[in-house]
Amino acid sequence: MTEETHMLPSTTDVLVVGAGPTGLALAISLQQAGIAHVLVDTRAEIQNTSRAAVIHAHTLDMLDSLGVSARLAAAGLKLTTFTIRDRDRQLLRIPFGRLPTSHPYLLMLPQDATERILTDRLTSIGGRIHRGVTATRLQHGPAAVEATLDTGHGEHALIARFVVGADGMHSVVRATIGTDFTGSTYEESFVLADVRMHWSHGRDDVQLFFSPDGLVVVAPLPGGEFRIVATLDNAPEHPAASDVQALVQARGPSRGTSEVTDVLWSSRFRIHHRLADSYGDRSLFLIGDAAHVHSPAGGQGMNTGLVDAVVLGHLIAGELRDPSSSRSIRDRYQQLRRPAAEQVLGLAGRLTTMATMKHPVARGLRNVALTLLDHVPPAKHAIAMNLSGLSRRRFTGNTGDSGAAQVALAGQ
Ligand SMILES: Cc1cc2nc3c(=O)[nH]c(=O)nc-3n(C[C@H](O)[C@H](O)[C@H](O)COP(=O)(O)OP(=O)(O)OC[C@H]3O[C@@H](n4cnc5c(N)ncnc54)[C@H](O)[C@@H]3O)c2cc1C
Numbered sequence: 001m002t003e004e005t006h007m008l009p010s011t012t013d014v015l016v017v018g019a020g021p022t023g024l025a026l027a028i029s030l031q032q033a034g035i036a037h038v039l040v041d042t043r044a045e046i047q048n049t050s051r052a053a054v055i056h057a058h059t060l061d062m063l064d065s066l067g068v069s070a071r072l073a074a075a076g077l078k079l080t081t082f083t084i085r086d087r088d089r090q091l092l093r094i095p096f097g098r099l100p101t102s103h104p105y106l107l108m109l110p111q112d113a114t115e116r117i118l119t120d121r122l123t124s125i126g127g128r129i130h131r132g133v134t135a136t137r138l139q140h141g142p143a144a145v146e147a148t149l150d151t152g153h154g155e156h157a158l159i160a161r162f163v164v165g166a167d168g169m170h171s172v173v174r175a176t177i178g179t180d181f182t183g184s185t186y187e188e189s190f191v192l193a194d195v196r197m198h199w200s201h202g203r204d205d206v207q208l209f210f211s212p213d214g215l216v217v218v219a220p221l222p223g224g225e226f227r228i229v230a231t232l233d234n235a236p237e238h239p240a241a242s243d244v245q246a247l248v249q250a251r252g253p254s255r256g257t258s259e260v261t262d263v264l265w266s267s268r269f270r271i272h273h274r275l276a277d278s279y280g281d282r283s284l285f286l287i288g289d290a291a292h293v294h295s296p297a298g299g300q301g302m303n304t305g306l307v308d309a310v311v312l313g314h315l316i317a318g319e320l321r322d323p324s325s326s327r328s329i330r331d332r333y334q335q336l337r338r339p340a341a342e343q344v345l346g347l348a349g350r351l352t353t354m355a356t357m358k359h360p361v362a363r364g365l366r367n368v369a370l371t372l373l374d375h376v377p378p379a380k381h382a383i384a385m386n387l388s389g390l391s392r393r394r395f396t397g398n399t400g401d402s403g404a405a406q407v408a409l410a411g412q
Pocket of ligand 1: 017018019020021022023040041042043051052053054111133134135136166171172192267268269287288290296299300301302303305
């Protein structure tokens with residue numbers, strides 16, 4: 001018998017499948033509430049790659065209740081402005097510094113650092129991750145779910161009152177629920193690269209550049225690094241510094257210095273826009289990429305999943321405290337979180353369409369519209385509320401939102 005099998009119980013209140021950012025956040029929420037749970041992940045180690053690089057204000061407000069926002073904020077780089085430019089010309093400047101939140105900034109932090117901070121928090125309060133353990137089969141029993149776990153050394157049977165699929169885009173929990181993952185795959189692929197570079201255009205804002213060839217985003221990261229994001233029809237799997245340099249030079253500012261010296265991490269991926277028709281059934285629920293995937297435009301994917309986790313954690317804790325409650329968690333959870341993801345998919349889709357316009361007339365009209373918008377402060381505030389996630393506060397039922405509590409108090 002291995003240590004993992006030995007440590008796995010045969011019954012639990014909640015089985016969390018997947019220890020990515022959303023599974024970790026849910027496990028922290030359950031551990032804080034004193035709820036018995038088992039968190040498993042196929043991977044033997046934490047995933048050591050950069051991926052999602054921005055944490056938004058609404059997410060940090062929600063993560064305050066898990067005791068991690070201060071550490072995330074200390075580790076990340078706080079930026080208060082997002083600008084859209086066409087090569088050298090600034091079209092629109094969106095400020096985040098005066099938003100109604102405890103965290104009025106864009107927090108730049110690579111995903112592996114975020115996952116490490118979540119892991120540290122979980123273990124510091126007595127939680128644990130069963131790594132190298134895969135959920136292979138889930139079956140509804142009379143009052144619970146019977147899960148079969150592959151430990152790498154054999155099968156382990158676990159009975160759980162609830163099972164949460166935090167198991168990413170190819171979710172086995174979603175397959176068990178049997179719901180459709182409705183949507184499509186876009187033509188463009190994205191190149192992401194974390195680089196070192198000489199850049200004479202500042203490290204104070206996230207800069208999105210439009211150009212006839214497509215977009216490029218240049219966003220500062222902690223440690224003097226930069227995240228570069230670009231759309232490309234046939235992106236190389238592992239772009240060299242010279243490839244990234246060519247993209248920045250062709251699409252970014254034509255003046256000043258922009259010289260990429262090292263590529264520290266890179267990735268290429270195709271964009272899927274998909275949303276699960278159902279977020280759960282009697283005892284099985286979906287959070288994060290298992291429920292919704294979309295373009296990285298706007299940096300919303302991981303953020304939406306982290307908010308799902310905090311909301312579902314509160315709902316499960318409430319149900320286990322008071323099982324006689326008349327409203328099912330499934331209805332409440334779906335009503336709160338599916339509309340939030342619908343809005344996020346709409347936002348990411350609009351940003352992607354706007355950024356990938358090819359026709360010169362359409363691009364000209366887009367640029368005029370953005371320049372006009374730059375003179376309308378209420379419209380700019382609305383965009384910042386949307387990008388920061390704060391406009392979607394109503395989709396949390398006020399579960400664990402420190403920012404909402406602060407705003408409510410300020411309004412009394
Ligand atoms: C290259 C890349 C770049 C990205 N860039 C951005 C970005 O800029 N901004 C942004 O917001 N988002 C970005 N994302 C998306 C972001 O990484 C995801 O939204 C986020 O990781 C979702 O977290 P999650 O916990 O839902 O799922 P995941 O991070 O996918 O974690 C799922 C976990 O479940 C485990 N698992 C799966 N099946 C099983 C099973 N049967 N049993 C046990 N364990 C299982 C997996 O091993 C994995 O650890 C990017 C993603 C990629 C791949």
